[in-house]
Amino acid sequence: MKRPNWENTTLLSINSSTKIKEEGPFVVFNETHIMPKNVPYTQSEKAQLQYAVGIASIISTFPFSMLYTKFGARFVFLSAGILSTISTALLPFAASKGMIAFTFIRLLQGFAYGANFAAIGFVCHRWATLQQHGFFLACMTTFTSLSVTLTNPVAAFVIHALVSPILFGFWLFLYTDHPDTHPCVSQREKDQILSGKTEAEIGISGFMPYRAILSNKTVLIVWLNSFADIVTAVFLITYLPTYVSKVLRYGVRETGIWSAVPALLHIPVKIGSGWLADNMR
Structure with missing residues (x-):
């Protein structure tokens, strides 16, 4: 960097x-x-830029979760996408203005990134059948690996800023918060999605039992596994390009390509694990 x-x-x-x-x-x-010449960032500055995203995403996860519960995911997630698009487009400009501006934009990116995790749970809850939750979760949590695979070999910030408005436009056009309100879902598909779900699972209420969630052992184990998965993925995505470039001494193009390979291999393993989780109960 x-x-x-x-x-x-x-x-x-x-x-x-x-x-x-x-x-x-x-x-x-x-x-x-x-x-x-372009002067490299110090190690503390690099850490500051990384921590900004992590801290902001942790802070924003809870308010986004409450917003999804109250208003649904369609427009709330769209607003996060708009924030992510604008902040990503401004990132090179902010970097040229100094660390304060750079860190502020990274905080905005992290805040928008925090919307992903609650949205994944909400969409799976609404759209996955009870027999396909693992597969849904696996597919929806490949976004980090997939984005790195597609953009690392090219100009990542430029591509993200250009493609994001298109993708979030598709989100607004195609997604609804409930299968019953989607014009492209047949009655048979609606029955399959809603089969076995209670009224509490189908409806949207403003209440979230945080105390019960935080004290549930199963939830805590799932969090621990998610923590291990996310830390591993973020560690590779963050530091593998540095290793390939500085230690193995590959050029910029080769660094982008080789850094995307582990993330690419991560995708089929995750999807396969989700499918197995649904079919080994």
Whole structure:
């Protein structure tokens, strides 16, 4: 990760006698140091940028969960998507303005990212049959691995900013909070989705039994497994590019490709595990 101090500098003209070379952290013109190269972020700055996303996502998970329970997921998740799109598009500009602006945008990204986890639970609760919860969860939690696989080999921030409005437009157009209100779902499909569910599971109420959830041993074990899965995935996604680039000394293109491979392999394993969980009960 580099800090683009001089990204807007334009060299208007260089005659044939001009000598250009790199010397340490500087670009040298005719033996005169006139401009620094892109200076790497310090380790503490990198950590700050990573922590900003993690802390903001933890904080935002609870309010998003309450908003989903009260208003449904369609427009709440759309608002998070708009925030994510705008903050991602502004990220290169914020990076050029310094650490304060950069960290603020990363906080916004983390806040929007926190909407994902509650949305996954809400959508599975509404749309998955009781026999397919594992498969639904597996497919919906591949978003991190899939996004890295698709965007790491190319300009990740640019691609995310360009594609996100299209994807969230599809979300608004295709998703409803209940199968009964979706025009493309047949009565047979509705019956399959709702089969075996109680009125409390079908309806949306504003009450969430947080005390019972936090004291349930099964929930705590699921959280522990999720924690291990997310930490492993985030660790690889965050630090594998650095290892491939700095230790193995691959170029930018090769680093993007090889860093996406573990995330790609993670997807079929997760989906297969979800299918097995549904069929081994």
